[in-house]
Amino acid sequence: MPAAFSFRLLATDGAARRGEIATPHGLVRTPAFMPVGTQATVKGLTPEEVRRTGAEILLGNTYHLMLRPGAERIAALGGLHTFMGWPGPILTDSGGFQVMSLSERRKIDGNGVTFRSHVDGAMVELSPERAIEIQTLLGADIVMQLDECIKLPNARPELERAMRLSLAWAERCKRAFESTSKGRALFGIVQGGDDGGLRGQSARALTDLGFDGYAIGGLAVGEPQAVMLEVVADTAPQLPADRPRYLMGVGTPDDLLGAVARGIDMFDCVLPTRNGRHGTAFTRFGPINLKNARHADDPRPLDEQSAHEAARRYSRAYLHHLVRANEMLGAILLSAINLAYYQELMADMRNAIERGGFADFGAQVREGYKRGDLAPV
């Protein structure tokens, strides 16, 4: 009998939290980073390779999967876990963010959104109830409410409108979810842009409704890092301490350090795979652009202390060659190396919180980024 969703807070260090999420498909240690499996695959990696990076939970995209291959089809094929061969926990976003950023001719009203599919041009409707239905068909362990995510900066009336609409949808999602739950979790999403007052109203109203976890959405959408971290610092303490907190779509390694320090438990971001495909490695020495000619004759691996084999084994010269020659293997190896670095960073953060040394750990990691990869180690 698979476990129902639950969250245990195991330790704190300042605002930083060390916890554990149980789901019907297994445990997730927090703070956790979720690789993005947009179209039922983490780009370029088999499920085993994703697992070898240390990932315990993946993110799937409702928007992409509803359009292709279709939620009903995935359900008929046994659900998303079976379809993509990932036996561990899966969180699915609601599609709100992608409807805003990817679809054409979208129309939004109280009932939901209507948009033209970027895949085949068909008109598609997504309501709060349909967003829950799709995520239930996919078999997600953690389901996200439908929300409206808007760019920053934005005028206060527009931020308020989107926040109130997201709240109304939160309530409808909760009602729709209750009949389908089966041990799964539903997360509400705090909106309100960079306005502390709106964020506070959103957090309170969602908490009153009651969710299994709380996300902070509508960040990493154009604002400076300082603004993002300030919103996180203001919002996180207003969320229930006994529920996980998920900062959506964030971010760089430095963003993760800053957000964990302010009480965030979960993250997802395309950066490690997208930047990997474009030739950048994330390492203890900061990001390294392997396109750069200085790597052409360098026999050293990216990081001989890495827990991931690919970071220890292949020379920078070889990775440089693969990137320059536009070979798939360059994208594959750098995606894996980057995800492994992110997971190693999360594991190190968890250890630092447990031993009460998170601030020192963060300073030490940032020191490494500043030093770069040219100084002697």
Added chain:
Amino acid sequence: MPAAFSFRLLATDGAARRGEIATPHGLVRTPAFMPVGTQATVKGLTPEEVRRTGAEILLGNTYHLMLRPGAERIAALGGLHTFMGWPGPILTDSGGFQVMSLSERRKIDGNGVTFRSHVDGAMVELSPERAIEIQTLLGADIVMQLDECIKLPNARPELERAMRLSLAWAERCKRAFESTSKGRALFGIVQGGDDGGLRGQSARALTDLGFDGYAIGGLAVGEPQAVMLEVVADTAPQLPADRPRYLMGVGTPDDLLGAVARGIDMFDCVLPTRNGRHGTAFTRFGPINLKNARHADDPRPLDEQSAHEAARRYSRAYLHHLVRANEMLGAILLSAINLAYYQELMADMRNAIERGGFADFGAQVREGYKRGDLAPV
């Protein structure tokens, strides 16, 4: 102390041969199929994944590697085996074929070829001596002579000119190779197009010079399969029985069956990886185009009897989705599945030759291709 190159013929069945090649980097059972690692990578696969398909030897491309990253650079980084992380045997082609098909503004004369690089536009010279030097720098276990490879159909005087030039280069390659060998092998290349007389002259002259192995080049360049197999059937018996015979750039699974039946021991071809990247799987049931909509809801794996995990594990519906969504993982899985099918076919051919049942085996395999994947198994 690594073994020097040698070839043992272990069994024959009609003209089909079962043998074993020893190289400084290990053994190769023949008939053997060599995956193509053009730019120091088999496209989309790590060396371990290539190994898991059953491959024992890879092909590397002199032309591509001399232009990028450069043979001297690879030598300084420890040679091609170290550079790409493949510890097994490597055969390198001489660059003749790619000079003809890929470079711009090429000029060919008795001394060699001068051409404009497709990478950076630089003018580059490739002589027989330089072709040997490059392959020595790469550290190839099996080195190919420089030859001139021309398209079919072609006029006899042109076929004869290219054949005689290739012969002259064979002699110069042999002289250049003798000072550098270190247990490596040098193969001569029979040319002469579809002209049996020219092929015979080429084979005799090369045999008189004496090589460690003999390739048949200049096929699979536009001629029908029947012409290709006829040239093979005529040429193979004119080559020394105690040396391996390599049919360059061939081919489909059916081509391999036909050529092994006519005495060929080694093959290379981009088909399994290139067609895999384009959505086609090679299977016991013939080629299957996974783009086809009929696979969209099919929960069956490609071949539950395959020795390769990916062919047994992922549903056709999932592979169809990955191909349609243009996801890298589709190309990766189908490349691996196809290489594994090729290797399984070679292993089955080796077993069939050993037990004297090659003709029956070939008929049975072709029966499977004809039946297709729609009939009940």
